[in-house]
Amino acid sequence: MAEAWERYRAEKGTPRAIWAWLRLAPHFGHLAPTAVTPAACRTYARARAKAGATAGTTWTELTFLRAALRYCKLCPPAEVALPPKPPPRDRHMSRAQYAELLAACETPHLRLFAQLALATGGRAGAIIELTWDRVDFERGLIRLGLGEQRRKGRATVPMTDSLRAALEAAHDARTSPYVVEYGGEPIASVKGALRRAAARAGMPWITPHVFRHTAAVWMAEAGVPMAQIAAFLGHTDSRVTERVYAKFSPDFLRGAARALEA
DSSP: OHHHHHHHHHHHOOHHHHHHHHHHHHHHTTSOGGGOOHHHHHHHHHHHHHTTOOHHHHHHHHHHHHHHHHHHTOSSOOOOOOOOOOOOOOOOOOHHHHHHHHHHOOSHHHHHHHHHHHHHOOOHHHHHHOBGGGEETTTTEEEOSOTTOOOTTOOEEEOOHHHHHHHHHHHHTOOSSBSSEETTEEOSOOHHHHHHHHHHTTOTTOOHHHHHHHHHHHHHHTTOOHHHHHHHHTOSOHHHHHHHHGGGOSSTTHHHHHTTOO
16 A cells, blocks of 8 residues: 555645655555455544544545545455544634734744635645645736646635735745745644644634635625635535525525515
């Protein structure tokens, strides 16, 4: 499996995937790909839970294992058993809370991550993997996707004025191809740094995903149509967006309510 992973990493690997393999390798690296069974995956999930990993983290790690196995094109394919995906968190920041969190970000890379995550609504992995060649200052666009490859939640979105200013400053000071960097190197995760900043701001419930959820809630509250929010978030089906965010929109179903006026 270690050899299979190395082939996958060379072609498809991302910093986030490499970080996941650090957890996966001790459990699966010595196995033949055909030995990756649902039982082995369940054993891994139990070990990660005992080590304090959340169900969501374990789920993500195993999706990378599944991606590597699919890349190998085994026949018959190996079967990866994913634990139940945890339900989406419903908490989001107010504008005042977001300002407080930014003030608590003591390092430039974390502050830039927070600004990007909120202003693009992108997933944490997409923000971490973002490179400068996909930041189009001339057109004011940020392309979270890579090449022609279709990946979940990877949209092309316009810059806000405040994000443009932050990106221009970061571009002048850049030391690597990655937009969010630390010491000239790409980062694997912001979870630890964000957890500390959130604690300083008195909001320990903030995780990387809260930025994406907050962006969608703010758009819904402003009356942005669900189809536009879906496109901004990179959802392929606006019904997913409606199911989660319609309740925050002041206009959603208002026409239906007017039809019931006695």
